[in-house]
Amino acid sequence: MTKERAYFETLALQEHGRVCPNHVPEVYHFDRPMSLIAMRYLKPPHIILRKGLIAGIEYPLLAQHMSDYMAKTLFFTSLLYHSTSEHKRAVAKFCGNMELCRHTERVVFSDPYKVAQYNRWTSPYLDRDAEAVRDDDSLKIEVAELKSKFCERAQALIHGDLHTGSIMVTSDSTQVIDPEFAFYGPMGFDLGAFLGNLILAFFAQDGHADKGNDRQAYKQWILRTTEETWNLFQKQFISLWDEHKDGNGEAYPVSIYNKPELQLLAQKRYMANLFHDALGFGAAKMIRRIVGVAHVEDFESIADASKRAYCERRALDFAKMLLKERCRFQTINEVISAIQEIPAF
Amino acid sequence: MTKERAYFETLALQEHGRVCPNHVPEVYHFDRPMSLIAMRYLKPPHIILRKGLIAGIEYPLLAQHMSDYMAKTLFFTSLLYHSTSEHKRAVAKFCGNMELCRHTERVVFSDPYKVAQYNRWTSPYLDRDAEAVRDDDSLKIEVAELKSKFCERAQALIHGDLHTGSIMVTSDSTQVIDPEFAFYGPMGFDLGAFLGNLILAFFAQDGHADKGNDRQAYKQWILRTTEETWNLFQKQFISLWDEHKDGNGEAYPVSIYNKPELQLLAQKRYMANLFHDALGFGAAKMIRRIVGVAHVEDFESIADASKRAYCERRALDFAKMLLKERCRFQTINEVISAIQEIPAF
Numbered sequence: 265m266t267k268e269r270a271y272f273e274t275l276a277l278q279e280h281g282r283v284c285p286n287h288v289p290e291v292y293h294f295d296r297p298m299s300l301i302a303m304r305y306l307k308p309p310h311i312i313l314r315k316g317l318i319a320g321i322e323y324p325l326l327a328q329h330m331s332d333y334m335a336k337t338l339f340f341t342s343l344l345y346h347s348t349s350e351h352k353r354a355v356a357k358f359c360g361n362m363e364l365c366r367h368t369e370r371v372v373f374s375d376p377y378k379v380a381q382y383n384r385w386t387s388p389y390l391d392r393d394a395e396a397v398r399d400d401d402s403l404k405i406e407v408a409e410l411k412s413k414f415c416e417r418a419q420a421l422i423h424g425d426l427h428t429g430s431i432m433v434t435s436d437s438t439q440v441i442d443p444e445f446a447f448y449g450p451m452g453f454d455l456g457a458f459l460g461n462l463i464l465a466f467f468a469q470d471g472h473a474d475k476g477n478d479r480q481a482y483k484q485w486i487l488r489t490t491e492e493t494w495n496l497f498q499k500q501f502i503s504l505w506d507e508h509k510d511g512n513g514e515a516y517p518v519s520i521y522n523k524p525e526l527q528l529l530a531q532k533r534y535m536a537n538l539f540h541d542a543l544g545f546g547a548a549k550m551i552r553r554i555v556g557v558a559h560v561e562d563f564e565s566i567a568d569a570s571k572r573a574y575c576e577r578r579a580l581d582f583a584k585m586l587l588k589e590r591c592r593f594q595t596i597n598e599v600i601s602a603i604q605e606i607p608a609f
Numbered sequence: 610m611t612k613e614r615a616y617f618e619t620l621a622l623q624e625h626g627r628v629c630p631n632h633v634p635e636v637y638h639f640d641r642p643m644s645l646i647a648m649r650y651l652k653p654p655h656i657i658l659r660k661g662l663i664a665g666i667e668y669p670l671l672a673q674h675m676s677d678y679m680a681k682t683l684f685f686t687s688l689l690y691h692s693t694s695e696h697k698r699a700v701a702k703f704c705g706n707m708e709l710c711r712h713t714e715r716v717v718f719s720d721p722y723k724v725a726q727y728n729r730w731t732s733p734y735l736d737r738d739a740e741a742v743r744d745d746d747s748l749k750i751e752v753a754e755l756k757s758k759f760c761e762r763a764q765a766l767i768h769g770d771l772h773t774g775s776i777m778v779t780s781d782s783t784q785v786i787d788p789e790f791a792f793y794g795p796m797g798f799d800l801g802a803f804l805g806n807l808i809l810a811f812f813a814q815d816g817h818a819d820k821g822n823d824r825q826a827y828k829q830w831i832l833r834t835t836e837e838t839w840n841l842f843q844k845q846f847i848s849l850w851d852e853h854k855d856g857n858g859e860a861y862p863v864s865i866y867n868k869p870e871l872q873l874l875a876q877k878r879y880m881a882n883l884f885h886d887a888l889g890f891g892a893a894k895m896i897r898r899i900v901g902v903a904h905v906e907d908f909e910s911i912a913d914a915s916k917r918a919y920c921e922r923r924a925l926d927f928a929k930m931l932l933k934e935r936c937r938f939q940t941i942n943e944v945i946s947a948i949q950e951i952p953a954f
Contacts, residue, residue: 343760348714351760352707359701366693369859378864401871405878412860415688415696416762514714515757519723526746533750 265363269444270299272361276446277303279354279421284336287329289439306432306439313438314428314561317465318472320482327492329438330431330458335500338451341421343515344505351448351514355418358447365415365447368424372552373411377404382557389573393580394555406587410544418448426457427549427560428465452541455497460546460583462490463603464553464562467579471566487600494539494596502531540590543599547587554580578606610708614789615644617706621791622648624699624766629681632674634784651777651784658783659773662810663817663910665827672837674783675776675803680845683796686766688860689850696793696859700763703792710760710792713769717897718756722749727902734918738925739900751932755889763793771802772894772905773810797886800842805891805928807835809898809907811948812924816911832945839884839941847876885935888944892932899925923951 274294281288289304316323343351375383376397385394397403423430424445432439466486469479509518509527521527553560554576563579566572582603586593593599619639626633634649661668688696720728722743730739742748768775769790777784811831814824854863854872866872898905899921908924911917927948931938938944 343757348711348760349707352704352710356701356704359697359704362694362697365697366859369693374862374865378862378867401868401874404865404871405874408861408866408875409878412688412764415693415859416764418761418763419757514711514760516753517719517723520719520749521753522723523746526749529746529750530753533754 265367267299269361269364270294270301271296272358272364272446273442273444274301275357276421276423276443277301279341280333280337280423280440280443280446283340284333287333287438287440288337289441306441309434310432310437310439311434312429313431313433314461314465316433317428317462317486318468318562318565320469320472320477320479322482322485323433323435323438323489325436326433326438327489327496331493331496331500333438333440334426334454334458335497335504338420338422338454339501339504339508341448342419342451342513344513345508345511346514347512348514350512351418354421355448358421361445361447364424364445365449368445369411369415371557372548373407373414376552376556377407380557383555384557384559385555386563386569386573386576389570390555390576390580393577397551397555397580397584400584402588403584406544407548410541410548410587413450413541414453414545417450420448420451421446422449422451422454423457424449424453426454427461428458429560431458450541450545452538452543453545455494455538455542456545456547457549459490459493459542460549461560462486462493463546463582464550464560464579466490466603467575467582468560468562468566469575471563471568471571471575487603491596491600494542498535498539502535505531536594539593539596543586543590543593547583547590550579550583551587554583574609578609582606610712612644613705614709615639615646616641617703617709617791618787618789619646620702621766621768621788622646624686625678625682625768625785625788625791628685629678632678632783632785633682634786651786654779655777655782655784656779657774658776658778659806659810659906661778662773662807662831663813663907665814665817665822665824667827667830668778668780668783668834670781671778671783672834672841676838676841676845678783678785679771679799679803680842680849683765683767683799684846684849684853686793687764687796687858689858690853690856691859692857693859695857696763699766700793703766706790706792709769709790710794713790714756714760716902717893718752718759721897721901722752725902728900729902729904730900731908731914731918731921734915735900735921735925738922742896742900742925742929745929747933748929751889752893755886755893755932758795758886759798759890762795765793765796766791767794767796767799768802769794769798771799772806773803773907774905776803795886795890797883797888798890800839800883800887801890801892802894804835804838804887805894806898806905807831807838808891808927808948809895809905809924811835812920812927813905813907813911816908816913816916816920832948836941836945839887843880843884847880850876881939884938884941888931888935888938892928892935895924895928896932899928919954923954927951 293302423443430442473479638647768788818824
C-alpha cells in the first residue's frame with residue numbers, strides 16, 4: 265500500500281480529533297516526506313478492543329463512547345453541518361486516498377463474491393458456504409448497490425476501517441486509531457463496521473466458551489452494547505442536528521424545514537436510510553471476514569476447526585440474510601431479536 | 610458567478626466531446642487567464658431547441674441524438690467504465706466547480722420551497738399554488754432526498770444544466786452547449802433536465818395554439834420524443850455496458866456478474882433506479898421553472914396571463930405528483946399515459 269496513507273491518516277486524525285478529542289488520539293507532528301506521525305501514546309492498560317472481546321471483558325462505557333465518536337465525526341463532516349463549498353473542498357482533498365479506497369472495494373465488495381486468489385475460509389467445513397456466497401445472485405445484486413454507495417456517495421468523512429481492531433480501550437477510555445482508509449463516503453460504512461464486528465464477536469463467543477465460563481452473560485452484554493450503540497448514536501446525532509439546525513448545513517435549511525413536525529419527519533427518514541445502510545455495510549463486513557482474504561482473530565483464535573466453522577457459519581448465514589433483507593428491519597431491537605432467535609445447529 | 614466557470618465548461622466540452630463528438634462542439638483553444646473559449650461556430654440554421662419547441666417545429670432526430678449524447682457522456686464517465694482511480698481523480702477535478710453547484714442547489718432544491726426574494730410566478734393566478742408548494746411537507750421531504758443525491762453522489766460527469774436552452778438544433782444536427790455547471794453528480798439530473806423540459810414544452814403548447822394550429826399533433830410529437838428519448842437512452846446505455854463489460858469498470862466486474870441472467874438483473878435494477886432519479890429530478894426542474902427564480906420562455910412567451918397560468922398550473926400539478934410518486938412508474942409509457950390522462954380544467 266502507498267506511503268501516502270500516513271498523510272490521509274494524519275488528516276483524518278486531525279479532522280476527527282477536532283470534533284471529538286475525547287476519543288481520537290492527538291497528533292503532535294507529521295513529517296510528510298518521512299511518512300512519520302508523532303501522536304499520543306495510548307498507555308497500558310489500553311488494549312485493542314478485539315482482544316478484550318475475545319478475552320470476555322466488559323466495557324461499560326463502550327457504547328456511549330463509540331456512539332459519541334460516530335455521531336460527532338459523521339455529523340460535523342456532513343452536509344447537515346457543512347456548506348456545499350466546505351464539503352466539496354474536503355471531498356476533493358480525500359479523493360487522493362484512492363489506493364486505499366480501491367483496496368476496500370476489492371476486499372469487501374468484490375473478492376468474497378468471486379473466485380479470488382487470496383480468499384480463504386475454514387476448509388473443508390465451509391467449502392459449500394463459500395461457494396454459495398459466490399452463487400447467490402440476489403446477494404450479489406445487493407452488494408453492488410452497497411459498492412456503488414461506497415464509491416460514489418460523499419456523505420461524510422468516514423474512518424473507513426472502523427472494526428474492533430481499530431479501537432483501543434480501557435474500562436474508562438475508548439480511543440479510535442488507524443484511520444488510514446479515511447475518505448468522504450457513506451456514514452453507514454463506519455456504523456456498519458463497528459456494529460458488524462460486534463456481531464462477529466458475539467458469534468465467536470461459543471468458540472471461546474469453556475468449563476469455567478460459558479460466555480452466555482458475555483454474549484448478552486455484546487448484544488446490549490450493539491443495541492445501545494445504535495440507539496445512543498441516533499439520539500446524539502439528532503440532538504446535534506437540532507442544535508445546529510440554524511447553521512450553514514446545506515441539507516435541511518431551517519427556512520424550508522421550518523416546522524417541528526416536518527423536521528421530525530426529515531430526521532426519521534434520514535435515520536431510517538442510515539440504519540439500512542449501516543445494516544447492509546455491517547453485513548458485508550461480516551461476510552468478507554469469513555470467506556474473504558482478511559479474517560478476524562475472534563474466529564481465528566478458535567483452535568478447533570469444526571467449532572470455528574460452526575461459529576462462522578452461523579455468522580455468515582445471519583449476515584447474508586441481513587444484507588438481503590436489511591430494509592425490513594425498523595429498529596436495532598428487531599435485529600437483536602433476530603440474532604437471539606437463531607437456533608443452535 | 611465566478612469567472613472560473615469557463616474553465617469547467619471547457620473541461621466538460623472536452624471530456625464529453627471525446628466520447629460524443631457528434632453532439633458536442635469542438636473546443637479549439639482555451640485561455641484560462643482571459644476565461645476565453647474558442648470553439649466551433651454552430652452556423653445557422655442552428656437555433657436554440659427551446660425556440661424551436663415554442664415555434665412548433667418537429668425534430669425527427671432529436672430523441673435519437675439526445676439519447677446518444679446522454680448514453681455516451683454518462684456511461685463513459687461512470688464506474689461502469691472508469692476504474693476507481695480514474696473516477697476519483699476526475700471527481701476531485703470537478704469539485705472545484707463548487708460555486709455553480711451551490712447555485713443549482715439553491716435555485717432547484719431550496720428556493721421554490723421557501724419564501725425567497727427572487728421567486729416569482731404568474732400572480733395572482735398562482736399565488737395559492739406557490740404557497741401550496743411551500744406548505745407541502747411530503748414534497749419537501751422528497752426534494753431533500755434528491756438534493757442529497759445531487760450534492761453527494763458522484764455517479765458520472767453530468768452537464769448539470771441540460772434544459773432545452775442548452776441545445777442547438779437543425780433538422781439533422783443536435784449540439785449540446787453551455788456545460789458550465791458540469792461536475793460529477795447523479796446521472797438522473799441530466800436525464801431529468803431534458804425530459805422535464807420537454808414536458809414543460811408540452812404543457813406550454815395550449816398557450817401557443819391559435820386558429821391556424823391547435824398544436825394537438827405537435828403535443829403528441831413532444832410526448833413521442835419524450836418516450837423515445839428514454840427508451841433509446843436505455844437501450845444504448847445497456848449496449849455500451851454489454852460492450853465494455855470486460856473493461857476496467859469497477860461497478861459490475863464480469864468476474865462476479867458472470868452469468869447472463871445475473872447481468873440482466875443488475876442492469877434492470879440499475880436502470881430502474883436511474884429512471885426514478887430521472888423522474889424525480891425532472892419534476893424538480895419543472896417546479897422550479899414555475900415558482901422559482903428563473904422561468905422558461907415556453908411559458909413566458911404566452912402573453913395572456915390567465916392562459917399562461919392555466920398551462921403552468923397543469924405542469925406544476927403533474928410535476929408535484931411525479932416527484933412524490935416517481936417510484937410507482939415502471940416505464941416511460943406509464944408516465945406519458947399519466948400526462949395524457951390529465952383532464953382539461
